[in-house]
Amino acid sequence: MSDISVANVMGMRSAILERNAALRNVAPSLPRATAGVGSVAGVGSVSFASTLDSAVEKVNATLEAEDVATEAYERGETNDIATVALMQARTSVSFEATLQVRNKLLSAYKDIMSMPV
Template identity: 30%
Template sequence: MSSPAIQAALQQMQGLASQAAGQQLNGAHSAAAVGQGGFGSELQASIQRINQLQKSANAKAEAFQAGDPNIELNDLMVDMQKSSVAFQMGLQVRNRLVTSYRDVMNMQV
């Protein structure tokens, strides 16, 4: 892994850590904001994030295959794995929702 890539990863981790610290301080405010969004909007936002990860990984793969010297194989593989994990997570959430819906519909009132 190259030095700029290590620096970029370190900066990203520091940024995430500072965001997490800020969220801990504003915990009540963020809980209210999530409550206002609703389940449907959070589900839609998650699907959009998964889609964006897949588009980004595919674009990077195409650029790598075209011979772009700025794309490193290890970065490409990490992005492809992130995309795959996100998709599998979305698939499992969908399966759980379908199962829950069927359980609720089969309840006797």
């Protein structure tokens, strides 16, 4: 099955909240000129790109596991339709969430690029 569960999501949520709290504590102590994104991003050892890459890899693993389960059901190797349906629903939700993140990133990029200098 997939490694996406409520416990994993809650763990990721708490990690994000801890990282936000750490950034809030660091940002006020920085001088005004260096309090930009580049200086604050160096606080953690995990970059945005690596976080996004790992999330996409998890979604891809979920898609592959769902494909394997669906093909096994179609070949008659398993008769557990509930598990296959659950995996398909989980895959659909994770893929749609990935698309929404992509759309938000593209929208933010377009907004930044259209700002006057």
